[in-house]
Amino acid sequence: MEYDLKRKKWDISNRKCLMVAKSIISDAIRGSIPDCDTAIEYLKKVESQFTGSSKAYVNSLIKKLFNEKYSGGGIREHILKMSNTASKLKPMDLGLNDEFLIYLVFASLPKEYETFVVNYNMQPDK
Structure with missing residues:
Protein backbone atom coordinates (compact mmCIF):
# COMPACT_ATOMS: atom_id res chain seq x y z
CA MET A 1 0.00 0.00 0.00
CA TYR A 57 30.98 24.95 -31.91
CA VAL A 58 34.70 24.12 -31.53
CA ASN A 59 34.93 23.67 -35.29
CA SER A 60 33.36 27.08 -35.94
CA LEU A 61 35.66 28.78 -33.40
CA ILE A 62 38.78 27.29 -35.00
CA LYS A 63 37.62 28.28 -38.48
CA LYS A 64 36.89 31.78 -37.22
CA LEU A 65 40.40 32.09 -35.78
CA PHE A 66 42.13 30.88 -38.93
CA ASN A 67 39.96 32.86 -41.36
CA GLU A 68 39.78 36.10 -39.38
CA LYS A 69 41.02 39.16 -41.29
CA TYR A 70 41.52 42.71 -40.06
CA SER A 71 38.69 44.79 -41.50
CA GLY A 72 39.63 48.23 -40.28
CA GLY A 73 38.83 50.08 -37.12
CA GLY A 74 41.09 49.68 -34.12
CA ILE A 75 43.90 47.14 -34.17
CA ARG A 76 43.45 46.67 -30.43
CA GLU A 77 39.82 45.63 -30.89
CA HIS A 78 40.88 43.17 -33.60
CA ILE A 79 43.49 41.59 -31.33
CA LEU A 80 41.06 41.44 -28.40
CA LYS A 81 38.40 39.82 -30.60
CA MET A 82 40.83 37.11 -31.69
CA SER A 83 42.05 36.63 -28.12
CA ASN A 84 38.46 36.31 -26.90
CA THR A 85 37.73 33.68 -29.56
CA ALA A 86 40.83 31.72 -28.54
CA SER A 87 39.88 31.92 -24.85
CA LYS A 88 36.55 30.22 -25.62
CA LEU A 89 38.54 27.11 -26.60
CA LYS A 90 40.26 26.79 -23.20
CA PRO A 91 37.33 25.28 -21.27
CA MET A 92 37.19 22.56 -23.93
CA ASP A 93 40.87 21.66 -23.38
CA LEU A 94 41.82 23.15 -26.74
CA GLY A 95 43.51 26.34 -25.63
CA LEU A 96 46.14 27.85 -27.92
CA ASN A 97 49.46 28.94 -26.54
CA ASP A 98 50.18 32.67 -26.73
CA GLU A 99 52.92 32.43 -29.37
CA PHE A 100 50.63 30.63 -31.80
CA LEU A 101 47.87 33.17 -31.19
CA ILE A 102 50.33 35.98 -31.93
CA TYR A 103 51.19 34.41 -35.28
CA LEU A 104 47.50 34.01 -36.08
CA VAL A 105 46.98 37.70 -35.32
CA PHE A 106 49.93 38.62 -37.55
CA ALA A 107 48.59 36.46 -40.37
CA SER A 108 45.25 38.27 -40.16
CA LEU A 109 46.80 41.72 -40.60
CA PRO A 110 47.07 43.44 -44.02
CA LYS A 111 50.36 44.47 -45.67
CA GLU A 112 50.26 47.95 -44.14
CA TYR A 113 51.09 46.41 -40.74
CA GLU A 114 54.13 44.53 -42.06
CA THR A 115 56.56 46.81 -40.21
CA PHE A 116 54.76 45.99 -36.97
CA VAL A 117 55.29 42.28 -37.65
CA VAL A 118 58.95 42.77 -38.60
CA ASN A 119 59.63 44.82 -35.46
CA TYR A 120 58.09 42.10 -33.31
CA ASN A 121 60.14 39.40 -35.01
CA MET A 122 63.36 41.39 -34.44
CA GLN A 123 62.87 41.53 -30.69
CA PRO A 124 65.38 39.24 -28.97
CA ASP A 125 63.10 38.46 -26.00
CA LYS A 126 60.06 37.24 -27.97
Missing part, protein backbone atom coordinates in the same frame (compact mmCIF):
# COMPACT_ATOMS: atom_id res chain seq x y z
CA GLU A 2 2.76 2.44 0.99
CA TYR A 3 4.72 1.54 -2.14
CA ASP A 4 1.69 2.29 -4.32
CA LEU A 5 1.31 5.74 -2.75
CA LYS A 6 4.97 6.57 -3.22
CA ARG A 7 4.87 5.27 -6.79
CA LYS A 8 1.83 7.42 -7.56
CA LYS A 9 3.57 10.53 -6.14
CA TRP A 10 6.68 9.69 -8.15
CA ASP A 11 4.63 9.26 -11.35
CA ILE A 12 2.99 12.64 -10.83
CA SER A 13 6.34 14.34 -10.13
CA ASN A 14 7.95 12.65 -13.12
CA ARG A 15 5.12 13.75 -15.43
CA LYS A 16 5.38 17.35 -14.15
CA CYS A 17 9.17 17.37 -14.65
CA LEU A 18 8.77 16.10 -18.20
CA MET A 19 6.17 18.80 -18.95
CA VAL A 20 8.40 21.55 -17.57
CA ALA A 21 11.49 20.29 -19.43
CA LYS A 22 9.61 20.01 -22.71
CA SER A 23 7.99 23.42 -22.33
CA ILE A 24 11.33 25.17 -21.73
CA ILE A 25 13.15 23.57 -24.67
CA SER A 26 12.60 25.21 -28.06
CA ASP A 27 10.48 23.45 -30.68
CA ALA A 28 13.41 22.81 -33.03
CA ILE A 29 15.35 20.94 -30.36
CA ARG A 30 12.31 19.21 -28.88
CA GLY A 31 11.41 17.72 -32.26
CA SER A 32 14.76 15.97 -32.58
CA ILE A 33 14.59 14.30 -29.14
CA PRO A 34 12.55 11.09 -28.88
CA ASP A 35 9.90 10.77 -26.17
CA CYS A 36 10.91 9.02 -22.94
CA ASP A 37 9.07 7.61 -19.96
CA THR A 38 11.12 9.38 -17.30
CA ALA A 39 12.49 12.88 -16.92
CA ILE A 40 16.00 11.51 -16.27
CA GLU A 41 16.03 9.64 -19.57
CA TYR A 42 14.74 12.72 -21.39
CA LEU A 43 17.42 14.98 -19.90
CA LYS A 44 20.14 12.45 -20.81
CA LYS A 45 18.93 12.51 -24.41
CA VAL A 46 18.97 16.31 -24.37
CA GLU A 47 22.54 16.21 -23.05
CA SER A 48 23.63 13.80 -25.78
CA GLN A 49 22.03 16.12 -28.35
CA PHE A 50 24.27 18.97 -27.22
CA THR A 51 27.45 16.91 -27.03
CA GLY A 52 27.58 16.78 -30.81
CA SER A 53 26.83 20.47 -31.13
CA SER A 54 29.76 21.38 -28.87
CA LYS A 55 32.04 19.75 -31.45
CA ALA A 56 30.45 21.90 -34.12
Whole structure:
Protein backbone atom coordinates (compact mmCIF):
# COMPACT_ATOMS: atom_id res chain seq x y z
CA MET A 1 0.00 0.00 0.00
CA GLU A 2 2.76 2.44 0.99
CA TYR A 3 4.72 1.54 -2.14
CA ASP A 4 1.69 2.29 -4.32
CA LEU A 5 1.31 5.74 -2.75
CA LYS A 6 4.97 6.57 -3.22
CA ARG A 7 4.87 5.27 -6.79
CA LYS A 8 1.83 7.42 -7.56
CA LYS A 9 3.57 10.53 -6.14
CA TRP A 10 6.68 9.69 -8.15
CA ASP A 11 4.63 9.26 -11.35
CA ILE A 12 2.99 12.64 -10.83
CA SER A 13 6.34 14.34 -10.13
CA ASN A 14 7.95 12.65 -13.12
CA ARG A 15 5.12 13.75 -15.43
CA LYS A 16 5.38 17.35 -14.15
CA CYS A 17 9.17 17.37 -14.65
CA LEU A 18 8.77 16.10 -18.20
CA MET A 19 6.17 18.80 -18.95
CA VAL A 20 8.40 21.55 -17.57
CA ALA A 21 11.49 20.29 -19.43
CA LYS A 22 9.61 20.01 -22.71
CA SER A 23 7.99 23.42 -22.33
CA ILE A 24 11.33 25.17 -21.73
CA ILE A 25 13.15 23.57 -24.67
CA SER A 26 12.60 25.21 -28.06
CA ASP A 27 10.48 23.45 -30.68
CA ALA A 28 13.41 22.81 -33.03
CA ILE A 29 15.35 20.94 -30.36
CA ARG A 30 12.31 19.21 -28.88
CA GLY A 31 11.41 17.72 -32.26
CA SER A 32 14.76 15.97 -32.58
CA ILE A 33 14.59 14.30 -29.14
CA PRO A 34 12.55 11.09 -28.88
CA ASP A 35 9.90 10.77 -26.17
CA CYS A 36 10.91 9.02 -22.94
CA ASP A 37 9.07 7.61 -19.96
CA THR A 38 11.12 9.38 -17.30
CA ALA A 39 12.49 12.88 -16.92
CA ILE A 40 16.00 11.51 -16.27
CA GLU A 41 16.03 9.64 -19.57
CA TYR A 42 14.74 12.72 -21.39
CA LEU A 43 17.42 14.98 -19.90
CA LYS A 44 20.14 12.45 -20.81
CA LYS A 45 18.93 12.51 -24.41
CA VAL A 46 18.97 16.31 -24.37
CA GLU A 47 22.54 16.21 -23.05
CA SER A 48 23.63 13.80 -25.78
CA GLN A 49 22.03 16.12 -28.35
CA PHE A 50 24.27 18.97 -27.22
CA THR A 51 27.45 16.91 -27.03
CA GLY A 52 27.58 16.78 -30.81
CA SER A 53 26.83 20.47 -31.13
CA SER A 54 29.76 21.38 -28.87
CA LYS A 55 32.04 19.75 -31.45
CA ALA A 56 30.45 21.90 -34.12
CA TYR A 57 30.98 24.95 -31.91
CA VAL A 58 34.70 24.12 -31.53
CA ASN A 59 34.93 23.67 -35.29
CA SER A 60 33.36 27.08 -35.94
CA LEU A 61 35.66 28.78 -33.40
CA ILE A 62 38.78 27.29 -35.00
CA LYS A 63 37.62 28.28 -38.48
CA LYS A 64 36.89 31.78 -37.22
CA LEU A 65 40.40 32.09 -35.78
CA PHE A 66 42.13 30.88 -38.93
CA ASN A 67 39.96 32.86 -41.36
CA GLU A 68 39.78 36.10 -39.38
CA LYS A 69 41.02 39.16 -41.29
CA TYR A 70 41.52 42.71 -40.06
CA SER A 71 38.69 44.79 -41.50
CA GLY A 72 39.63 48.23 -40.28
CA GLY A 73 38.83 50.08 -37.12
CA GLY A 74 41.09 49.68 -34.12
CA ILE A 75 43.90 47.14 -34.17
CA ARG A 76 43.45 46.67 -30.43
CA GLU A 77 39.82 45.63 -30.89
CA HIS A 78 40.88 43.17 -33.60
CA ILE A 79 43.49 41.59 -31.33
CA LEU A 80 41.06 41.44 -28.40
CA LYS A 81 38.40 39.82 -30.60
CA MET A 82 40.83 37.11 -31.69
CA SER A 83 42.05 36.63 -28.12
CA ASN A 84 38.46 36.31 -26.90
CA THR A 85 37.73 33.68 -29.56
CA ALA A 86 40.83 31.72 -28.54
CA SER A 87 39.88 31.92 -24.85
CA LYS A 88 36.55 30.22 -25.62
CA LEU A 89 38.54 27.11 -26.60
CA LYS A 90 40.26 26.79 -23.20
CA PRO A 91 37.33 25.28 -21.27
CA MET A 92 37.19 22.56 -23.93
CA ASP A 93 40.87 21.66 -23.38
CA LEU A 94 41.82 23.15 -26.74
CA GLY A 95 43.51 26.34 -25.63
CA LEU A 96 46.14 27.85 -27.92
CA ASN A 97 49.46 28.94 -26.54
CA ASP A 98 50.18 32.67 -26.73
CA GLU A 99 52.92 32.43 -29.37
CA PHE A 100 50.63 30.63 -31.80
CA LEU A 101 47.87 33.17 -31.19
CA ILE A 102 50.33 35.98 -31.93
CA TYR A 103 51.19 34.41 -35.28
CA LEU A 104 47.50 34.01 -36.08
CA VAL A 105 46.98 37.70 -35.32
CA PHE A 106 49.93 38.62 -37.55
CA ALA A 107 48.59 36.46 -40.37
CA SER A 108 45.25 38.27 -40.16
CA LEU A 109 46.80 41.72 -40.60
CA PRO A 110 47.07 43.44 -44.02
CA LYS A 111 50.36 44.47 -45.67
CA GLU A 112 50.26 47.95 -44.14
CA TYR A 113 51.09 46.41 -40.74
CA GLU A 114 54.13 44.53 -42.06
CA THR A 115 56.56 46.81 -40.21
CA PHE A 116 54.76 45.99 -36.97
CA VAL A 117 55.29 42.28 -37.65
CA VAL A 118 58.95 42.77 -38.60
CA ASN A 119 59.63 44.82 -35.46
CA TYR A 120 58.09 42.10 -33.31
CA ASN A 121 60.14 39.40 -35.01
CA MET A 122 63.36 41.39 -34.44
CA GLN A 123 62.87 41.53 -30.69
CA PRO A 124 65.38 39.24 -28.97
CA ASP A 125 63.10 38.46 -26.00
CA LYS A 126 60.06 37.24 -27.97
